[in-house]
Amino acid sequence: MTRIDLTPLYRNSVGFDRIASLLDNALRGDTSAGGGYPPYNIEATDENHYTITIAVAGFEESELELLTERGVLTVRGKKEAEETERKYLYQGIAARAFERKFNLAEHVEVTGAELRNGLLNIHLVKEVPEAMKPRSIAIKTSEPALENKAD
Known part of the structure; x- marks a missing residue:
């Protein structure tokens, strides 16, 4: 490398x-550990709105944590211990703990999150402050100075 x-x-x-x-x-x-787990999508829903969708099948809302700090969105999932011991013949549904980090561009903020059908949807918006937006500056034409003629 x-x-x-x-x-x-x-x-x-x-x-x-x-x-x-x-x-x-x-x-x-x-x-990072578990590089591809859980799988996710990042979608631009319009010019300044984005959605991160993470497949978190088997996790309850209380087992998920979202944090933003210094331009990094961190999503963590930790399964609570089951009260009853299960004897699996085959276990293909991963329910292991995970941590996934996303670097956010300047002025991108998380506006909300929802858990539906095993998918965690995190909504983001890019809100550029008015002072940072491009603005047009008018150019004034100046009249030539009139010379005073003394008669």
């Missing part, structure tokens, strides 16, 4: 450490 040295980025910039960290993590790949 090729490793990219991001040191020059740190030498000439201030405040870009998060971007460098994101690049470093992306280049390293998803090495």
